[in-house]
Amino acid sequence: MDDGAIWLEDAERLVARVRAYNPRADFQKIRAAYTYGAEMHEGQYRHSGEPYITHPVAVAMILAEQQLDDATIITALLHDTIEDTRSTYGEVAKRFGPEIGDLVDGVTKLTKLQLSSTETKQAENFRKLFMAMSRDVRVIFVKLADRLHNMRTIKAMRPDKQAQKARETMDIYAPLAGRMGMQWMREELEDLAFGVLNPEGRRSIITRFATLRRETGDVVEKITGDIRLELDKAGIKGEVQGRAKRPFSIWRKMEEKNVGFSRLSDIYGFRVIVATEAECYSVLGAIHSRWRAVPGRFKDYISQPKSNGYRSIHTTVSGRDAKRVEVQIRTRAMHEVAETGVAAHWSYRDGERVENPFAVDPAGWVGALIQQFDAADDHDEFLEAVKLEMYQDQVFCFTPKGEVVKLPKGATPLDFAYAIHTRIGERAVGAKVDAVRVPLWHRLRNGQSVEILTAEGGTPQAGWLDLVVTGRAKSAIRRSLRFADRKRFIKIGTELARVAFDQIDRRMTDKALTAAARTLRLPSSEELLARLGSAELESRQVIEALYPGIAPRAGDEIEPTAAIVGPQPDLTFRRAPCCQPVPGERIVGISYRGQGVLVHAIDCEALAGFEDQPERWIDLAWHAGNHPAVHDVTFDLTIVNDPGVLGRICTIIGVQKANISDLRFLDRRQDFFRVRVDVELRSVEHLHALRMALESEHDVALVERVRDPALSP
Structure with a gap:
């Protein structure tokens, strides 16, 4: 059979897959797109030696498996034509309509974005990415499916290219798929990238699974049978699914918990799919009646759904042979959204658009994201907001009145306070979590009740920036620090800048500071000094902005006795033995009468003992420059x-x-x-x-x- 016949066979397989869920699709248009794509890519081959057209067909098949609309399938077939062939936007729009022309053009522009480049460029490109999503989120579906097929066939590329694509996939595309609710795609992308970046680690997990199966038999089948038995006893009809978790998921748990494979408990995941929401809670009751629930491992995303529409009950129980078992419980409609996320909005069944009550409106979802990111004042804050939103799971906490506050994993009472209102955050002096007093850097967990303790006249401290994780809190703290404490920060910043200029034998002048501010895209030299003093900017950045490539001369080391700059020149400092801070780490001082100041790293646990003594806290910073190894x-x-x-x-x-x-x-x-x-x-x-x-x-x-x-x- 020649190549042309094989390609046509691929096209017909795609048509058959689309017909299975959408018999009213425009199959003539799908075939025309395939023919046009094959013609444009004629003579082009992949690294594997296959004709290039096999790639767009595979991408379209991935999207067809998600039961997406005709326009998305056709865009997948044409997604590389404008970039890699003689085809143009005008020709695609003329042949297939302006909607598909715009989608193909959108995917082409996304392909050109360097999302793993330098931070400033990366922030700018992430803005473009989210703007493309705001116009039509289907371009992201095509781009993600494109990356998935490229990762599935990555072994044909050079090793250095494999590593580059795998890192980009792990850092950007897998979290993006997860953020859009396409969890299956996130897991597969992560696992494929893991196989490239750490093949030995992945092989070791697979080998251990094989050994475990030989020793214990098919645990998944046994536990699935146990769950079905409990459903039968309760008179509940439902589908039970079970599987071992993917190697990367296991590896990540081992890294996070710092335990070996043999000590890892919840390496299997199970899912129960029923007809109604009420049955979800009946299943939960049946499972908890049969097995002991693991404390702290229960999440109800049905009553508190995620922003991408995800709904499910998660519980972990101590199952057969005391093995921990994670069980997810959901309805069929919830399951469809859990599988396809935001893409569920475009799903078809039997030729009709699926009216899934849990599917999120993509326009509103993307709009909320962009509104969040637009609050950022500069590139760094924008990138920080994007990464926080994309890469962190959420926890749900309650106000004393029972209102729910959604926060990223790792959030603190300060994040909670700023999420309620900026004024509450600024006046926060402490917190009670489940009625127990905790420090402001306490990490919140799902379902906790949080009460913020405030005091009139309270103001944020520079160290708070290291205690919060939400972009909203960080931006608000930075604004308060810049304006409320501006004079003090300008004074500290002036001293830091003077030392930095002295070290390179240059004179600090208003003209030099103004030029540096202009290069760093700051409105004035005063703003530059304020950011230096608040530790938002390093003196090294100021020097590099004026004199690129210049470095301190050998021997120009800072005296250990002058390593730290504080608000008063006559203070004496000692490094705290508990945390041993080193230059470059964020620091804060605790004053001792007659003994000077003890310098702590901002995340030192010993600082909890001084929470009720704010008058002893002193904002400090390390002198910029070359410190000796002492x-x-x-x-x-x-x-x-x-x-x-x-x-x-x-x-x-x-x-x-x-x-x-x-x-x-x-x-x-x-x-x-x-x-x-x-x-x-x-x-x-x-x-x-x-x-x-x-x-x-x-x-x-x-x-x-x-x-x-x-x-x-």
């Missing part, structure tokens, strides 16, 4: 007990130009040693470089930075 940081290392390993560890530390000031053994085992090492470092960048070098050594099992609040005076 700042002790303590590491705990777990290393293989083999000859020469400890010597290699010491060599690695030396190669990184760090000095060991102390080394002691904590534990000696037949296979492993635990060693505590004090190392003198220059900066947080130096710390990260050393840690990465140690973690890359195959005989190092674990590297942990020691931070002990008990060491605080």
